[in-house]
Structure formats: structure tokens, C-alpha cells
Amino acid sequence: MEKEKWWKKAVVYQIYPRSFYDANGDGIGDLRGIIEKLDYIRDLGANVIWLCPVYKSPMDDNGYDIADYYHIDEAFGTDEDMDELIAEAKKRGIRIIMDLVVNHCSDEHKWFQKAKADPEGPYGKYFYIKKGIDGKAPNNWRSIFGGSAWEPIEGTDYYYLHIFTKKQPDLNWENKELREEIYKMVNWWLDKGIGGFRLDAITYLKKEAGLPSYPADGEDGLVSVAHGALNQPGIEALLREFRDRTYGRRETLTVGETAGLTPETLLSFISLEDGVFSMVFEFSWCQLELKGPNYFWYDRQEWTPEDLKRELFSSHEMAGDRGWFGVCTENHDQPRSIDHYLPREGRNYYGATMLASMYLLLRGTPYVYQGQEIGMRNCAYASMDDYNDVSTHNQYNRALADGFSPEEALRLVQLESRDNARTPFQWDDTENAGFTTGKPWLKVNPNYTGLNAAQEERDEDSVLTWYKKMIGLRLHSQWSELISEGTFAPAYREEKNLIAYRRSFEGKTLLVLCNMQPEERELTLVAAPGQVLADNYKEAAFTGNTVRLRPYEVLIAEEA
Template sequence: MTKKWWHDKTAYQIYPKSFLDTNGDGIGDLKGIISKLDYLKDLGVDILWLSPIYVSPFADQGYDIADYYNIDPRFGTMEDMEELIEKAKEREMYIVMDLVVNHCSDEHEWFKKACADPDGEYGNYFYIREKKDGKSPTNWRSYFGNSVWSDIPGTNKQYLHSFHKKQPDLNWENEAVREEVYKNINWWLDKGLGGFRIDAIINIKKALPLQDYEPDRADGLCSIQEMLSRANGVGEFLSEMRDRCFKPHDAFTVGEVFDEKPEELDSFIGENGYFSSKFDFNETIFGGSEKGWYDAKAITPEDYKHCCFAAQRHVGTTGFLSNIIENHDEPRGVSHYLPEGECSLEAKKMLGGLNFMLRGIPFIYQGQEIGMENTVFSSIDEVDDIATLDQYQTTLEAGYSPEEALNIVSRYSRDNARTPMQWDASANTGFTNGTPWLKVNPNYRDINVADQMNDEHSVFMFYKKLIQLRKHPRWKETIIYGTLEPVLEDEKNIMAYYRKGPETLLIIGNFQKDEQEVPLPRMPKEILINNYQEVSYDETRIHLKGWQFLVLEI
């Protein structure tokens, strides 16, 4: 494998709207991010991925872009962005932006021109079709519920949107669209951007001709994923984008890829892959149901272990996964993967350690490094997230009471990860002097950065130690490029694996609150990381406290 500059990096996702507000309007901004670069450098992260900060009406929190060349005034100015790139560079850090090019906003000039003249040049920038006998062109259901088709006022035509109706899909079959996308990508990379996180990219290729599929709910619609499973040829677009944009700039790219076919792995993240890396979503999608969140199956420690190992086996040494516990689209990882009521300090560290030592690029989501948890909703009126509101309605329609529906969607709501970053115990947790756009998590007085930065036993300090181990000259080659071999797989609620390279490390976690004694595969030479003060073992057995996590040199 050709070694790349990004292989040994640790990434950190910033949700700008909720990170830090410096002007009192209740919305985080670029100046807030600039002011915390030293905090992030101290933690040890190298790559900062910013969720969208482009001009947007925010129907889907900025993933509906109205102008790809400008910063939304909510976040600041282009001068602020240029300052952020420069000041990050001074600290040997890289800025990565979201690349959202499956769709734009219905307020983008292209779509406005398409609606004014659906049969003209810009009409072909989108998927616009005639209704037949008052019916939509296909029976696909969008990711946010309801049909993927919406009317163009004053016509008999509709446009396709895989997501929200204010997010019309771009027609990648049109070469003019692709040229506009590549022009914009290169414009940003020329500014000094380190690369992109690439949003919903598999969706750019549709199965043509467009047609109906078997309905999967009583609404007569089918999931859009049914169409995507039949779409072939996305690689032609992705290889073109790689060669025209990413390769010439040696950019880091990580794909949000859910639906690639198994045989396509090398094409996506191999030596000459479309992307540098792709996220491992095995754990996040586990237990999902076509019916909705109300029918989702809770993930157990055994499920989590098997999901991680399946992803690692699938990729092997073909390329690099980007490993996550949470992101802006998921609930908080400690609330999702740890059993209810078990968000202890030790359990949070164990979960972080097991994820961090996997082969691949670790991604920390803002607040994960201090163990932020799901928030509390007292009413559906407190919810901002459109996906949660849609699922709340779906749950009511399934026969649940409003109270039951709120409880169900609260577990999975994307707003859990979007509550303001918890900086300290002052009013509004130090996020803003104004009124925060989303209510702060009431537990901020107990979980915040200020308390943890000087506490040797905090979650923050534990993540810092993990990053330091990953960068350590002696262990770096093994942790970055070494193989991963699962061990003790049959031991219930034990997740253990070797990392083998020039050195051999054993990573082991007791994924439950009760103590366990399990076989010790090999005698350790040294304890590199331990989330307790002590550990008990002999030549054949190791005694693990509840939630104990260890990195051992073998």
C-alpha cells in the first residue's frame, strides 16, 4: 500500500451550528471554530470536517445548498473561512468540507431557472417528468417519507428529490452538471482545503429508465433504496470526479457510502479508489426497519462486536475505513450502544477505545470526547430535525400514543447530536450569550469540557491518550498499517482483537457492567492503556471489571 499523508491522522467532525457562537445570535460560527483550534490541537486531532456552511435556507440543516461558492451569513464570511484554513494550516491541521452534490436547494439559481423553463437548458440539470393521469412518474418514497416527486407550480410536471422536497436531485447524466460540480470542487481545493466528506454519493446514479417497484408499505410506495440497488455505473461518475479533482490536489476524501456492491470495494477505497476512505456504517444501520424507528431492533454488545468485525473482515487491507461511534445524523453513541442507564465513565471510555483502536481512520464527533449523551425532549415541539418529525408521525400512524411516539423517536433523533457543545457549567453551557437555536442538554453542568480538561481520569483525557498512542513512534506502524485479528469471539460481551504489525497489541473490552474472567490468549509485556487503575491476570486468565478496557503489548 502506498503510504498517504492522511493514513495516520485523527479526524474530528464539527457541526458548526452547534459548536460555538461568538456573536450572540444563538448559532455557532466560523470565528467560534477558529477560537477553539488550540483546544482541538491539544486533543490531538489533525483533520477537521465541517458540516455544511454554504448559503442555504436550512430545510435540512444546510444539506440543501443554494450557493456553493459562498458562506452562509449565519456562520460568517468567506474571509472567516480563509482565516480558518490558514490558521489550521499553521497548526498542521487540515480543513475538510461537506461535498453535497446529489442535490442542491430549490432556492439555487439552477432550479429557479429550471422551474421557469422546465424544457430549457436548466430543466435538464434535474429529473423533471410529466405526470400521467395525475399520477407521479414513479412510486418511490424519499428518505424523509412521502413521494420523491413534487409539483412544479403552473405545470403538469414534477421534479425528483431523494430527500426533502426543497432538495431537488441533480441530473448527473448531464455532462454540464458534472462540469459545474468539478469546477466548484477545484475552486475550493485551490483555496487550500484538505478535502471533502462526500454526502449521499451513491444516490447520484439512478436506475434508468425510471419505473415503479413493488410497494413495501400501505402507502403504496417503495423505499428509494430499491431503485438504488438496481442502479449500475456510478463508478463512471466517481472515477471522473477523482481524476479531475481529487487526484491532482492529493485531497483526502471520505465517502458516505451505504449501498456499494461487495465486488466494488476495491474500486471505492483501494489503491486507486474513488475515495481515500469510506465510513463504516455497519453498526449505525443495525436493527433498522423499513417500517420506521418504532420497529427498530436495539443493538446489543454482541451485535456491535459482530458488526465491527464483519466490516473489518470485509475491508481487510484493501483500504481504510473511517470509524465512527456517532455523527450529526445519529443519536449519541454512548446512549445508543451502551445499555440504558449504563453511561458510566468507564463504559464511555471502553466504547471509545474499542472503536478507536480498529484499523482505519478514527473520527470523533464534537462532544464525543467528553462523553456527551442523548438529550431529553419533553414535547415534540422541542424537536427541530425533519427526520424525527416524520418518524413521529409514522409512529403515531402505527398506533402508538403521543407519549409513546415521543419516547421512541427520542432514542434515535438526530437532534441528540445537534444540541450545543458543552463547554462549561455557565448559562447555555458557554455556547452562546444569546438564546441557543436548539435547547442545551440539561446535563451540561455534569458533562463539560472545562471540568474534564484538568481531570486526569476524564473521558477527554482518555481520548487524548488514545490519540497519543496512535501517534507514538513505537506503536504507530502497527496501529495504522497492522492487520486486525478478532479473538475470543465466542466469549459473550467480550470484544477483543489483535493489531499485528512490527509489534503485537491485544485490545480487549468487557462490554457489560458485571465482572468477567476470560482466557488470556498470550501473556502481556506491558499495559499501554487501562480505563481503571489496576488489572488482575495470570498466565492463562484475565479478570476484567465491568466495562474494563485494555490495550496490552503482547
């Protein structure tokens, strides 16, 4: 019997615990804070929570450097708090999926401590540890966060590989003993009752045999690690074994963060028949402004709604009816979507609600990132001293090294920093936005006095109310089966600055029209529409089969 694909009827709410809600007043969000806010998430309509890492960690990369996979970091609470969170979420019909980081661990993990003490011993083989060449690193790979991807082991002539920060040594998945340790840990968490995993940086697991150097692609003499470590041949075999030994035996949701997938490999990852994961994130349209393998923030290109439409449509047409995506416009690694996707004149209620409908009704499982549902915005700190994120500081220093002024480098940071999405959640208009009674670990966005959840819950015309309406339409309406099971097809593709598509199932069709421009437009439809399900201007403007779409209007209607 085929496993139930319950995740096709899911809306996932992503929580970045450090910034969600602080229950004990130390300035850091925690598990007890999440427990206190479960009713808020239930009332929004989400039925799954993706929890960013809460494992023991020195927090060099805010928890994505794990020192102990089996225990909760004291900053977030206790192991018992985690058990309570799983149980309390279940009472409300909400499943918890954990962030799983197994491309690398922390340099403070006991495995790495043993590897450093004996690089040629059994734990040395859990990592990529090699002797240097003439006192230099074993190859010229550049870390994603900048600088060499190799760090010397002090007092020896050995180096270890780290694709991310030097405190995140890469795990060697070619080593069977290491894989067995990971399978044991993953099954332990599944036995505790979690509903699945988001798999971090998972397409970096396989490295090219021999770890060769490549021609440099920068003045530093280094080359992007993507050449030898991203989506390498043979990775699918590793991942299929992983699936079959762990989550594949159960009814789980697994979503991969899968940079580097090609059209040829996509379906093997997301096939509804035999995919490695339930779904992967569709990121091709999430950072259209960044180009090149290194994603330097200064290496930018202009894009238009037509570019967004092209990427969105091509990926969904590639997946067709056989594959499944996790769809999102925000997460903990991206700027806020209102500032990212919309010009200044569209950064308002209409733009925010149009973007929400555009992605929440796509074929796939939608993910709502905390604060997105109330329209939280980027926060442009005035000083680099206010930024916490390690990649932000690396990008700033990279820009300075390549000739940008401090002012220019700071402006790039303000546009792209991951801290834009990590400012504390804005619960109300009291001090620190109601996030904490202490000093927040990261400065609160000062716009909280006029933009917060308490205010929007009282407003029938708020962004939050619109999100609830769209999630209700997706999960609890006569159209729910069409939205979860129906086909996807682009519509009115030739219309500039219009993203329009059809969702069809068993003879019924919904038409979604998103006007991506600050000007009105008239659109002649192939037929007069039937029932109008939603319009962010409240009343749709029809004359026969011609519709007038106002700036950033979204119209959702039955197609007759």
C-alpha cells in the same frame, strides 16, 4: 510516484458548526467560534477537521440544502472568515475537509430556479423533471424523509425528483454540463487549500434508467427509493470520472457516506490501490436496531454485543489489508454513542472509555464527533416543539399515521432523533453551557452543569483525558506505526460479550480487550501479556496469563 496517504495517520474531529461555539451571541455557532476553539482541537490531538456544510442555504435541512456552493452562509460568517479558518488551522497542523453535497442542491439554487421557469430548457436537464401520469407523480418512489419523492412544479404538469426533502431537488449526474459545473466548483475549493471532502449521500447519484415504479412496500402505496436510486449499476464510472477530474489529482482525504454498498462493490470504493475514495464510513454497526430499507424508527429490533461484534469484524475482514475505512460511533445523524451502545448500567466513565478505545484503535481513520470526547449524552426533550430536525418530525408523523400514540412516537424520537447529537457543545457550567450569550438555536442539554469540557480538562480521570491518551497512543507513540499500518485480526471471538482484536506490524502485536458487559469475567490468554499500554481501571488484574476484566473494562497490552 504514489500519492502520500497522509490520512492513514489522521484523527478527524467532526464539527457541526451550528452547535459548536457562537462567537457573536446570536445563538448559532459560527466560523469565528471555530477559530477561537482551534487550540482545543489541537490539544485533543486531532489533525483534521470535517466541517459540516457552511455554504449559503435556506437551512431546510440545516445546510445540506445548498443554494450557493461558492459562498458562506451569513449565519456562519463571511467568505473571509472561511479563508481565515483554513489559514489558522494550517498553522496548528490541522487540515480542513468540507462537507460536499452534490446528490442534490437547494430549490433556491439558481440552477433550479431556471429549471422551474423552463423545465424543457438546458437547466431543466440538470435535474430529474418529468411530466406526471394522469395527474399523479411519475412513479411511486417514497422519499427518505417520507411521502412521495416527486413534487409538482406549480402551474405546470411537471414534477421534480427529490430523494430527501422537497426543498432538495436531485441533480442529474447523467448531464455532462452539470458534471462540469460541479468539477469546476470542487477544484475551486481545493485551490483554496482545503484537504478534501466528506461526500454526502454519494451512492444516490445514479438513478435507474427510466425511473420505473416498483411494488409498494407500505400502506401508502409507495416504495423505498433505494430500489431505483441507491448504488445503481454504473455509479462507479461516474465517481471515477469525478475523482480523476478533481480530488484524485491531489493529496486529499475523501470519505464517502455510502449507503447500499455490497461486499462485491466495497473494495472498488476503498481500495488503497485504486479506490474511488480514500475511505468510506463503516456504518453496518452504527444502527443495528433499525431494519428494513425505510429505516422507520418504529421498525426496531433488539441487538446484543454479539451482533455488534459480528458486524464490526465482518466489515474489517472484508476490507482486509487492501481497503480503508473511516471508523466512528457518532456523527451528526446518530444518537450519542453512550446511550446508543450501552445499557443503563454501562453509561458511565468505564463504558465511555471502553467504547472510545474499541474504535480509536481499529484499522482505519477514526472520527471523533464534537462532544463525544467529553461523553455528551442524548437529550430527551419533553415536546416535539423543541425538536428542529426535519427527519425527526417526519418520523414522528409517520409513527402517528401508522397507529402509534403521541407518547409512543415521542419516545421513539427521544431515542433516535438526530437532534440528540446537535445540542450545543457543553463548554463549561455557565449559562447555556458557555456556547452562546444569546438564545441557543436548540435547547442545551440540562446536564451541562455536571458534564462539560472545562470540568473535564481539570480532571486526570475524565473521558476527555482518556480520549487525549488514546489519540496520543495512535499518533504520537512508539506504537503509532503499528496502529496506522498494522493488520487487524479478531481475537477470542468465541467469548460472549467480549470484543477483542489484535493489531500487528513487523513482528509486534497489540491486543485490545473490551468487556461489553456489566459483569466481571475471567479470560485465559494464549500467553502472559507484555507491556500494558492502557487500562481504564488503571491497574490490570492479572494472575499469570489469566486476566480478570471488570464491567466495561478496556485493556490494551502488548502480546508477548
